[in-house]
Amino acid sequence: MTDVMGRVAALSAALDCGGPWLPPESVQKTRDRMEHVGHRLDLGTEHTVVALVGATGGGKSSLFNAIARMDIAQVGARRPLTTSPMACVWGELGSQTLLDWLQVPEDRRISRESVLDADDQAALHGLVLLDLPDHDSTEAVHRVEVDRLVRMVDLMIWVVDPQKYADDSLHSGYLQKLTSHDGVMLVVLNQVDKLSAAEVETCVTDLRRLLDNDGLARVGIVPVSASRGDGVDELRTLLADVVQDRFAVIERIESDLDIAAEEIAGGLAASEPGGGQPISQDKLITELAAASGISALLDVLGAEYRRRGREKLAWAPAVWAGRIAASRGRSAGAAEVQLRAETASLKALASPSQRPAVRLAVEAMLADNADPLPERWAEQMRTLVARAGDPSVAPEDALLPGAATMSESPLRPVSAIGRAEQSGTHTRGRHTPAYGLPTLKGGTAPDPDGLARVLDSRLAAVDLRFTPPFWWHAGQVAQHVLGAVAVVGLLWMALYGLFDAMGQELPGALGTFPLAVAAGVGGLVAGLLLRLFSRWWLAGGAAHRRDELQGRLRDAVADVATLRVVAPIRSVLARHRETRQVLLGERAPSDGPADHPQGAGRADDPPQEKSGEPVAALSS
Incomplete structure (x- = not known):
């Protein structure tokens, strides 16, 4: 968590220092991601949000019910046209704020645990499972809702069937755009009960090839049959491990920070002429x-x-x-x-x-x-x-100007940044031009x-x-x-x-x-x-x-x-040098180059660090 907060601070400092000279669209995207990260950190890591995403008829709702071991979502080749996700929560305490942030309607929230089966569900305590609308729906509002939640959830499980796993709308419309999040994605090949063992192996091999071509070599494939139960227990065990380790939340945040840092790096040169x-x-x-x-x-x-x-x-x-x-x-x-x-x-x-x-x-x-x-x-x-x-x-x-006083910004990520300051981590958390x-x-x-x-x-x-x-x-x-x-x-x-x-x-x-x-x-x-x-x-x-x-x-x-x-x-x-060094972790975020009056700092002067160690916004 300390490394994450350090990267948040480094990104914030890089925006402060070089924001006016970075591409506006990149700055805006980075600000949005920073704000999202700040909110997600505020909500804590006690719950892991896992979303089932798939096309119409892929068996996504059946898998949702099989994991929950309850008939919650309506099942059918032609699902009811709903624009809202369905949520099943294991461990309701503290989840309401998270569900409010996800904008899940209150009438579509189910608490899975009860006195009778609490022990049976203990391994999944902290899981928030979402059943999303179909991403290939003819209703634009459905696709908009899917796009919104895909950017917010911690782990994405893409549910495909043997007939549509190669669909271009899935690969070019989503998977190829999410290569930076390959560490928090999983593909489930559903309805394997309709195939022979040899056919299942063939489908898995071909799906593996497609994912590799999409740049998603790290994404795993799990064959299941939601109706017959094949592979469901293995999937539940995998989810239990993710929830207990809580790695998915941090992994997703780090992936978002990677993208934000790459956005900033795209507006910088690899080095300055003459070493600065x-x-x-x-x-x-x-x-x-x-x-x-x-x-x-x-x-x-x-x-x-x-x-x-x-x-x-x-x-x-x-x-x-x-x-x-x-x-x-x-x-x-x-x-x-x-x-x-x-x-x-x-x-x-x-x-x-x-x-x-x-x-x-x-x-x-x-x-x-x-x-x-x-x-x-x-x-x-x-x-x-x-x-x-x-x-x-x-x-x-x-x-x-190199010694202007930093000012607070309304875009500052809320208490997540405040916690970093209290813990001694370097951060400014401001996105306005730092020095005017x-x-x-x-x-x-x-x-x-x-x-x-x-x-x-x-x-x-x-x-x-x-x-x-x-x-x-x-x-x-x-x-x-x-x-x-x-x-x-x-x-x-x-x-x-x-x-x-x-x-x-x-x-x-x-x-x-x-x-x-x-x-x-x-x-x-x-x-x-x-x-x-x-x-x-x-x-x-x-x-x-x-x-x-x-x-x-x-x-x-x-x-x-x-x-x-x-x-x-x-x-x-x-200024370019400071922005790049802060982004790469070569210097710690500071309150501005006060040691270089009028902004004409010498490039060969050593960076003045307040305390602590610099953290790179770009992951190594």
């Missing part, structure tokens, strides 16, 4: 960066760095000559200086992102992550990513090019300002010092030449001519060497500057990609 972690993230960032024109921007910034460096570290004589030339041609020089100043002060901005390239990059990542999922999950992922790309939507509003759905305020359609505009805005906010390094200033000072030394040396040499032309000698305090040559020529040569060395150093500085700016810009693109694309994808994968 969004794949192709690096590819997305690279493609978004390319679409944003970062490479061209870096080229511009690198060129500006080198231009400013060359201007700052220019050879001093060339700088001075340029200034003299500018002073002589004032208008042209002023315009050039102004243009250079404006160029130097410009703050480079990212070029507008290429809208189609951005859309293609996002669509490629969605194809990798959404396409392997079932349609409704994939559609939700695409919807969230579209919402997240809209600048008017906050990124957290485009995620599957993100909604787009205003009801407007997402902007298809919104992500490109978000990228433009984010890249424009990146600080690309540049402060010249200290070595630029030191190099500039050195250039001017060397230039000054060269000028002094050249003037010194000129002074020597003037005095020599006049036939006079300079005072000794002014030094020698070689020293003047060394100062003049040395200052010029040293300035040129420093200029060449600065160019080499500028190349290395430009590469470093490019790497630094590339990191900033790529980080900006990565931030947008993570918040606006990866996070919505991760939230859907995390």
Whole structure:
């Protein structure tokens, strides 16, 4: 019973977690089965409901009377047209509520036990035997009643006769649809008194073949003769064992839970892409960066760095000559200086992102992550990513919320679930969406090019300002010092030449001519060497500057990609993963992924279990 309650809890948790993205018809069927299981568990396992189901003239009512050892049901090839089942109860105490649930009319309920034969019937104490209307009746209401009770009873005994055991309405209309319940079914071949022993063996062999073809290899066959009594005692003994062991109730419930779990599993993928972690993230960032024109921007910034460096570290004589030339041609020089100043002060901005390239990059990542999922999950992922790309939507509003408080649902199976909670079994027993759905305020359609505009805005906010390094200033000072030394040396040499032309000698305090040559020529040569060395150093500085700016810009693109694309994808994968893990028993039902704020839980984080052991909703 504990395992059953654990599976009920796991199914309930899986519906809570993934219900909105599972096929609606599967969710509804699962809810109906869960509600049925809850009611059946509430009614207890003290009674086992066994239904005799068969076609007109198959001897079903005769078998009903033979098992009860009383003439209860009217017998005949053409039975009275009744839309209600007949019930014979062994052990009436506590059975009335069960019969009310089965909707058996009070005037069609028979208590089998009496003071005179209580000991004779003790082995069947707890049996509720139903004689159902004919499943092949021409009256639709009869078939509806049979269909209703077949879904509710604990054990189905299909009564067939040698003439109709191969009837297609039986096999395709019922048996082939009940393969999941082969553990709670039995086929009785009635009227064997009309056959020879060899004919009975032939019929049983052929019936076995048909059942195997229907996928019912586990279903047993019991030959009986209700009129002569052949096999009836053996059938009563079999029913006594079923009633005493009470396995049929649990077996039927587990079969219903199997079907419910398979319904849910049909709306899930076998696994999540990337093990639950969004794949192709690096590819997305690279493609978004390319679409944003970062490479061209870096080229511009690198060129500006080198231009400013060359201007700052220019050879001093060339700088001075340029200034003299500018002073002589004032208008042209002023315009050039102004243009250079404006160029130097410009703050480079990212070029507008290429809208189609951005859309293609996002669509490629969605194809990798959404396409392997079932349609409704994939559609939700695409919807969230579209919402997240809209600048008017906050990124957290485009995620599957992960920490919402669970609310009670009117569809909760009644006290059966309550008993599981009291016994410490994990269960929520709720069938409403566990964590809510993100909604787009205003009801407007997402902007298809919104992500490109978000990228433009984010890249424009990146600080690309540049402060010249200290070595630029030191190099500039050195250039001017060397230039000054060269000028002094050249003037010194000129002074020597003037005095020599006049036939006079300079005072000794002014030094020698070689020293003047060394100062003049040395200052010029040293300035040129420093200029060449600065160019080499500028190349290395430009590469470093490019790497630094590339990191900033790529980080900006990565931030947008993570918040606006990866996070919505991760939230859907995390929800799908939790639903699948709860269903398979890989994690215990919880109150929601509270440890993953905003629903963007990491797939590689270990599941947080409250207590106890997880139980699989799907049977192994």
